[in-house]
Amino acid sequence: MSNRTIVDKIWEAHTLAKDGGGRDLLYVDRHLVHEVTSPMAFEELRARGLRVRRPDLTVAVMDHNVPTGDRSLPIADELCANQLAALKGNATEFGLSLFDYTSPYQGISHVIFTELGLTLPGMTLTCGDSHTATHGAFGALAFGIGTSEVAHVLATQTLWIKKPKSMEMVVNGKMPYGVTAKDVALALLGRFGVNVGFEHIMEYRGATINRMSMDERMTLCNMSVEGGARTAIVSPDETTLEYLKKRPCLPKAEAWEEMASSWRKIASDPGAEFDRSLQMDVANIEPQVTWGTNPSMVSGVTGTVPDPRELKDDTQRHAVERAIRYMGLRPGMKIEDITIDRVFIGSCTNGRLSDLMEAAKVVAGKKVNRKVRAMVVPGSQVIKREAEKLGLHQVFLDAGFEWRNSGCSLCLGMNEDKLLPGERSASTSNRNFEDRQGPGGRTHLVSPLMAGAAAIEGHFVDVREWDQVDIFLGGQV
Amino acid sequence: MERTYVDGKVVPLMASDVDTDQIIPAEFLKLITKKGLGRYLFYRWRYDEKGRPRSECFANDERFRGATILVTGSNFGIGSSRENAVWALLDYGIEAVIAPSFGDIFYSNATKNYLVCIRLPERSVQTLQERAADGDLRIKIDLANQKIVLPDGATMEFAMEPHVREKVIRRVDDLDLTMAFEDRISGFERTMSPSTVIDLSGLDPRTRQDKR
Numbered sequence: 001m002s003n004r005t006i007v008d009k010i011w012e013a014h015t016l017a018k019d020g021g022g023r024d025l026l027y028v029d030r031h032l033v034h035e036v037t038s039p040m041a042f043e044e045l046r047a048r049g050l051r052v053r054r055p056d057l058t059v060a061v062m063d064h065n066v067p068t069g070d071r072s073l074p075i076a077d078e079l080c081a082n083q084l085a086a087l088k089g090n091a092t093e094f095g096l097s098l099f100d101y102t103s104p105y106q107g108i109s110h111v112i113f114t115e116l117g118l119t120l121p122g123m124t125l126t127c128g129d130s131h132t133a134t135h136g137a138f139g140a141l142a143f144g145i146g147t148s149e150v151a152h153v154l155a156t157q158t159l160w161i162k163k164p165k166s167m168e169m170v171v172n173g174k175m176p177y178g179v180t181a182k183d184v185a186l187a188l189l190g191r192f193g194v195n196v197g198f199e200h201i202m203e204y205r206g207a208t209i210n211r212m213s214m215d216e217r218m219t220l221c222n223m224s225v226e227g228g229a230r231t232a233i234v235s236p237d238e239t240t241l242e243y244l245k246k247r248p249c250l251p252k253a254e255a256w257e258e259m260a261s262s263w264r265k266i267a268s269d270p271g272a273e274f275d276r277s278l279q280m281d282v283a284n285i286e287p288q289v290t291w292g293t294n295p296s297m298v299s300g301v302t303g304t305v306p307d308p309r310e311l312k313d314d315t316q317r318h319a320v321e322r323a324i325r326y327m328g329l330r331p332g333m334k335i336e337d338i339t340i341d342r343v344f345i346g347s348c349t350n351g352r353l354s355d356l357m358e359a360a361k362v363v364a365g366k367k368v369n370r371k372v373r374a375m376v377v378p379g380s381q382v383i384k385r386e387a388e389k390l391g392l393h394q395v396f397l398d399a400g401f402e403w404r405n406s407g408c409s410l411c412l413g414m415n416e417d418k419l420l421p422g423e424r425s426a427s428t429s430n431r432n433f434e435d436r437q438g439p440g441g442r443t444h445l446v447s448p449l450m451a452g453a454a455a456i457e458g459h460f461v462d463v464r465e466w467d468q469v470d471i472f473l474g475g476q477v
Numbered sequence: 478m479e480r481t482y483v484d485g486k487v488v489p490l491m492a493s494d495v496d497t498d499q500i501i502p503a504e505f506l507k508l509i510t511k512k513g514l515g516r517y518l519f520y521r522w523r524y525d526e527k528g529r530p531r532s533e534c535f536a537n538d539e540r541f542r543g544a545t546i547l548v549t550g551s552n553f554g555i556g557s558s559r560e561n562a563v564w565a566l567l568d569y570g571i572e573a574v575i576a577p578s579f580g581d582i583f584y585s586n587a588t589k590n591y592l593v594c595i596r597l598p599e600r601s602v603q604t605l606q607e608r609a610a611d612g613d614l615r616i617k618i619d620l621a622n623q624k625i626v627l628p629d630g631a632t633m634e635f636a637m638e639p640h641v642r643e644k645v646i647r648r649v650d651d652l653d654l655t656m657a658f659e660d661r662i663s664g665f666e667r668t669m670s671p672s673t674v675i676d677l678s679g680l681d682p683r684t685r686q687d688k689r
Contacts, residue, residue, distance in 0.1 A: 016661040021640025025658060027665050029673050037559065039509045048652070054666075056674045065507070079507035086509060097677055105680055118675060130558040130582055146560035146586035148651070156655045158662060162638065164581075194494055195552050198578060228555060230581045248679035251672030259672065294494050294555075315493055315550065322492075412503045412557075421526055431556060433498040435521050 005166050005268045006235045007201050010141040014124050016158060023160045029123040030057050031153050032109045033096070035087040036064040036414070037128030041151035042090040050155045055095040057157060059118070060087055061109040065414050066101040068377050068404035080415060094154075107380020107406040110134040110348040114218065115382055117247025121236035121263040126153050131348050131430065133225045137217035138244075139236035139266060141201075144225065164230040165275040167200040171208040173283030178464035180358065181216035182350055182428065182447035184208070185223035186288035188280055190298040197229025200276060203268060204234050208282055214243040215354040222349045223430055226295040235267035289335050289460050290432045290445040292323035297432075299335055301450070301462045307331035326434055327442050328422070336460050338444065342425040343374035343455040344437070345401075347411040350428035350448050351379030356387050359428075359452035360395045361468035368400035369458030375402040375417070377409040401455070413438045426454040479646055483573045483593055484617040485545030488535045489606035493550030497583060500554065500562035514561060515568030536569070540612025545572045548605045552576075554583025563590045573618055575625075577602055593618065593645050595625070595635050620646050 017025040031054075033041070038060070045052070052058060065080040067073075075081040084101065091098035099106045105116065110131055113119050121139035126132065128150040135142035143159065153159055171184065189196075202224050209217065217234050224232035234240075241260055250256055286300030297320070299305070305324060308331060311317040324331060329338065345351070345359050356376060368374045376396050378384040384406055387393055393403045410417040411429035419425055419441025428451050432443040446454065453463045505517040523534045530537040535544070547566070553576040554562060563586045566574070573593035587594045595618065597605075608614045608627075617626040620642060625633040643649055655662075 014665075016665055017658045019640055019654065021643055022638050023640050025655065025661070027662070027669075029669075030675065036506050040511060040560075043509075050652075053662075059675060077507075083507055083509065097675065116677075116680070123673070128558060130556065144558045144582055146558055146563070146582060146589065148560060148586065148589035152651055152655065155652060156662060157666075158655060158658075160640075160651055160655070161585075162640070194555055195578060198552075199581060226556075228552065228580065249676060250679070251670075251676065255670065255672035259670070294496070318491075319493060412498075414503050414507065431496075431498070433496045433556060435502055436498050439502075439521060440526065 002269045003271045003273045005203060005272045005274065006139055006233055006266055007141060007166060007203065009266050010122055010124060011163060019160065023162045026124055026159050026161060028126050028153050028157050028159055030118065030125045032113055032125070032127035033058065033060045033150060034063050034109050034127070034129065035083045037147050038090065038150055039083065039086045040147050041128070041154055042094065044151040045155055052094040052096065052154045053157045058096050058154065059113070060091040060096045060098040061112065062087060062099065062101040062106060063108045064408045064412070066106070066407040067415055068407050068409050068417055071102055071405055076416065104381050107382065108348045108351060108408055110222070111351060111379035112382070114138065115247070115380060116249040117244055118249050120244070120259065121240060122266045126159060130225045131222050133229065133231045134218050134222040134348055136221040136231055136233035137214060138240055139234060139263065141231065141233065143231055164199055164201045167197065167202050167276040167278065168274040169202050169204050170206040170277065170279045171204060171282060172206045172279070173208055173281040175208065175282050176285070176464070178287055178449060179282070179285055180447040180449060181212060181219040183285060183288045184282050185220050186290065186295060186298045186445060187282070187285045189223070189227050189296040190288065191280070192227060192278065194226065194294050194296045195228045196278070197224060197227040200229055202227070202229040202232040203274070204232065209234060210237065213354065214239060215352045218352070219349055223295070226430060236263045237267065287447060287450050287463050289450065291327065291329060291335065292320065293326055293432055293434050295430070295432060295445055297323055301335055301460060303335055305329045305331055305333045305335065336462065339424070339459040340372060340426045340444070340454055341423045342419060343372055343451050344377070344410040344425055344427040344429060345375070345448055345451050346377030346379065346409055347429035348379065349430040351377065351383070351406070353383050353386050355428065355448040356383070356392055359448040360392050361470070362449055362452040362463060362466050363399045363401070363456065364395045364469040366399055366456045368455045371458050372455055374400065374455040375404055375410070377404045377417070378406045380406045410437055412436060413441070426451045426460065478648060481621040481646055482617055482619045483546065485572065485615060486541070486543055486612065487546045487548055487605060487609035487614045487616055488541040488544035489609045490535060490547055490549040491606060494552045494555060495549060496556035497554055497559050497562040497580070498556055501559065501565045506559055506561055511564040511568070513568060514565040515570065518565040518569045538612070543570070545570055546575065546616060546618070547571050547573070548575045548602060548609060550576060550602070551578045551599065553579050555580035558582045560586040563587050563592050567592055575602060575605065588641050588644050589651065591645050591648050593620065595637070597633060597635055601633050
């Protein structure tokens with residue numbers, strides 16, 4: 001057969017049974033658990049007297065709640081401390097490997113799993129977190145799941161799931177200077193909406209995707225869940241293999257050769273057929289800034305906040321009115337006139353080394369606007385150390401940024417990193433929902449480049465007009 | 478215990494794209510419990526910054542007290558995978574949600590907890606919302622025959638996947654179901670490449686601890 005998608009191939013290889021009601025039972029090769037969505041799952045196991053079936057396929061990570069400040073101090077928030085202690089207790093009781101918040105390899109689960117080489121093409125993977133779609137960048141079939149399913153995977157290493165429909169998102173065109181994978185993701189959501197991917201798995205294809213680095217592909221797959229996709233995937237290619245070769249937790253050399261050759265075969269066939277096909281050309285997109293309260297409420301940086309009066313559809317008009325009111329914006333105001341109080345560079349969307357390097361290029365040698373509090377939260381402690389080796393921390397610190405320890409942090413404000421009511425952020429994270437970064441907080445999603453430039457100016461600016469300082473090839477630093 | 482229908486008072490929620498962060502904010506995910514989450518349902522819409530009830534929220538409106546069926550706009554439950562959103566709705570007393578569409582993970586979580594989610598066309602949802610505006614609409618959701626019965630006898634048909642219908646009617650537990658496939662699972666594991674096992678031995682144990 002020569003018309004199968006990568007999802008078809010992985011699905012078939014992992015299907016154990018059918019329930020007669022439309023669902024398949026898939027084997028789960030690897031499972032990530034974190035402190036927030038797992039406690040009730042372990043509780044369920046205890047209540048039923050069950051063990052974790054495959055502790056050797058399961059890893060526990062502390063990421064959502066962890067403090068990003070001084071980790072030698074006790075955790076101030078008692079509820080966070082309890083949840084972290086519960087994960088540690090469960091990892092010990094059930095025999096799981098744990099990346100404790102003091103581990104030198106700790107970080108956001110999706111960031112560390114991929115950077116350590118634990119996400120491999122052709123695998124099935126689950127985690128009790130919607131941004132699990134990130135792992136799809138490697139050609140793995142990765143699902144964000146709820147707590148009941150976490151319990152189910154822990155106990156049986158399987159997942160009941162109806163096979164979603166297939167969708168190809170063909171991305172073509174050269175990304176202009178100043179435009180990043182984050183802008184592609186936001187522009188795509190702006191064009192197709194928050195339900196474009198409902199009940200589908202989105203496979204990214206096309207010349208632009210082929211040229212993208214693994215970090216860029218991860219950003220894109222990560223944001224696909226904001227378009228409602230069940231998950232996203234990119235067929236593995238030489239870029240994938242090159243990236244993986246350098247990772248510390250790969251299978252032994254003999255197995256590697258065998259696996260690498262099998263990965264080449266699991267890519268979607270040239271004639272693969274999809275239930276739905278969408279196209280996007282990125283040659284003319286601008287750096288993007290969200291103005292509303294979901295990621296599809298977005299504009300190019302030279303654009304304006306929409307005027308609800310111009311919208312004919314009632315539902316749409318009410319949604320825009322409500323969003324603008326919450327965000328404290330005026331209809332028709334220029335995006336570049338929006339001033340900000342906070343900048344957050346980090347998250348599983350944009351907390352990788354390349355993201356930090358991008359931001360540093362526009363920050364180097366400048367000072368953060370005196371009205372702005374800006375922070376960098378690396379996606380992992382490994383990234384933090386690598387950045388420090390390159391001197392990036394000094395670039396940020398000299399500019400007036402805070403340089404913190406890794407975790408989910410201000411992306412969802414579960415730890416001490418929060419917006420105060422009314423505060424407005426330029427954030428490289430993935431969700432601008434009401435109250436997401438703290439009660440009453442107002443979030444504008446942007447790329448690391450745009451966040452860096454906004455930190456300096458105190459409002460959004462068109463980063464295409466900025467020089468990017470080449471600090472890594474004997475540049476101006 | 479079979480449940481072939483849900484009947485009760487309807488509460489309209491006039492919003493679309495309601496994300497799970499709104500259904501239950503992240504700070505309440507720190508609670509290690511399913512019980513009692515109902516008091517945090519739609520917390521930010523329900524209470525102001527000082528914790529005072531907002532009168533515009535249905536949860537503070539006497540007319541909708543005791544409602545068990547929530548009728549809302551498209552894309553309900555998008556965003557975060559938090560199952561706490563489902564637990565909070567159930568704990569509050571909601572037994573069924575009717576909307577044109579649902580976030581995929583929310584829908585799956587709802588099914589696992591036997592919260593009934595029904596997809597109806599936009600127009601039917603609007604009809605229900607209009608008729609429920611004063612808190613005096615009671616409907617019957619007939620799960621066995623996949624139709625909603627209004628007080629005047631009018632009906633609205635809906636589609637539901639067979640496995641979802643089975644679950645919400647008979648409360649079939651997935652773990653029990655899966656145990657019957659133990660042979661298939663262990664069979665698969667016998668043929669699985671040993672390199673699937675996670676090997677963390679490549680990590681340097683001497684790497685210094687970061688304690689800044």
